[in-house]
Amino acid sequence: MIHVLKAGIETSIQDWPGRLGYWNKGFPPSGPMDSWSFRMANVLVGNAPGAAGIEAQFLGPTLRFDRDTVIALTGADMKATLDGAPVAPWQSLSVRAGQVLVMGAARTGARGYLAVAGGIDNPEKLGSRATFHKAGVGGLDGHALKAGQDVPVADAPGTPGMTVPEAARPAFATDRIWQIEVCAGPNDDWIDQAGHDRFLSSDWKLSPKSDRTGYRLEGPDWSFAPKAYDKAPEHGSLPANIIDHGYPMGAINLAGQTPIILMNDGPSMGGFINPYTVPSAAFWKLAQAKPGEILRFRQVSVAAAQKMAADLTALCTPAALVRA
Template sequence: MSGVSVLAGGMLTTVQDLGRTGARRWGVPLSGALDRWSLRAANRLAGNADAAAALEMTFVGPVLRFEQPSVAALSGADLGAMLDGHPVAPWRSFSVAAGAVLTFTGARDGLRGYLAVAGGFDVPAVLGSRSTFLRAGLGGLDGRPLRAGDCLPLCSAAQPDGLVRRLPRRAIPTYGHAPAIRVVLGPQDDAFTDEGIGAFLGGTYTLALQSDRTGCRFLGPPIAHRGPADIVSDGTVFGSVQVAGDGLPIVLMADGGTTGGYPKIATVATADLPRLAQTAPGDRVRFSRVGVEEAHALLRAAFEALDAIGPAAPGGAADEEVYEEDSAGSLVADAYVGLADAVDGAHSIPECARRNAVCAAMPGLVVSVAVRSGECVAPGQTLLVLDAMKMENPVRAPRAGRVGRIHVAPGVMVEGGAPLVDVDEA
């Protein structure tokens, strides 16, 4: 065996690179990593070219077994990586032995994490890219997310130089839940009233549940059109902010359609797309205006920050970070209940600190409840199904117990962190 085996797929894990250019004229979107900066960073840390294929892992990471010794690096969202049970720091390269198992305990900051492995994942290039375009089932591993039983081959890597590469601490992004996103107005800002543009730039918008790799949908103050809410279809980009008849903004992401018939009030600055890619449903975003020249300066600065990646100073430099073993928990980590496909409960699933409630890891719609009050459940047994980000995610019992109070019913919308089901000690 060689490469990397998939023991559990996680919530949504796909092979991504920097996407395919040249095919948008035929209606094939860019695809590739939503957080392109983090993908480049992970690749450089692992000793790869920027465009090598890596994994994009959404909120709940996969369970992976390395079948060969290798060098790897994690970037983007901190999903709580553990290598053979020991915490492993993101933003620096690490060596893995053959047979090592990488698990994730739950998202602490951000939504999408990246894993690059030296050499890059070796899936066939389609139209010049290895990235997965889910809607057309194109690229990546058979055009679909990873699942248990998959085996990912690796391209042959250069002989490891034994150096640990890292991103200096000052360059490591933090995401939080209320990012400010800079936009360039247009190309159809003249399709909106002054009040509409004021609402867009002055309001706070909440990322909606239906957001995915195609687009980030927002709820918030409606944006008024001057005239009809449609235009003759024209080209769109990764970052186009289109506003349909309901007045709510949708930012087209990497898998968005290449053309669209709604006017575009603005376009997200390329330098801020990574932070938008790291917002989760329920996060609150404010948009602010920059000019094209300023957006270019931001982008140059982002690339310069990547150039700070290099070998760690021997003996530990002043800003050498110590990774906390104890994740003295963000709300998200605390509330994590295992939307994951846990293999036989193999990785630990934290629960709400308060009471014995199993809580929602992110906002969602309760699709169905699979247990009744008083029923005994086994670890990993599905308690209910939550619909979030256009996926149905099973919420499983963290351990054996007896179902106590059920706080929700099918059809109910829940906030992130909301208690769902009490599982009392049997």
């Protein structure tokens, strides 16, 4: 139903909350990096919030629609056009068979989202349509979309003419500085007070060596609590080493002196400490940050993080929409 003329950069099919229940077998959740924008795109066209859609990274695809439908674009502003005419983001609109959508380079933010009425209808793999590139699972062939492919879409009437008001949209950083919430743990007691103070007061630059598996950060060195040195040999020789244990998604994984935020396609366990964890409701900020931009971290309680997630889920419903 959608023909891929140009693929863009790592354009993939995702659904929310992704592939659950298989992480212990090596298959992470995957799913959209910015679930706020993704869910809102689906709600705009009349889909369930988690229906499969398209995530475009940095440079979007060029797509031809082979039947009439309803679409919505959210997330990064990719200055999209439909048959050469600008497409307003955060609104649902009707498209006709034969029309061509061009999603360009991201101007603000990093990842753009396309929802189509009915949702992408690729086969489920391990309970999800989400693409996990590194294992070749999900999507159309286990990988990012390629020019020449046809993307199937389920049939649905859609809801054109809806918009997400400004108050219900994520506010992207315009100064290249992102304020990111974190919760302490699971291994915060391996860092001394000076290390905690330094982490929470420093600017951390997002490295170009970052992807859907992990976000590598550049910043000051860490310092460690006595237990990081006075430990059993099976924990390993470096202060950041610990006996292999489970990693939460969003863990700030301390590989030696390099913090790496474990993202949607990250590993489920390993032998490094995780002093902090980015809660799921703050992932949209990570998703929209570009390499070279600055992350600043603010500690919140687990209860506050849980409320953030509940508030976000409650927002991503048709009740948030208004007529365009």
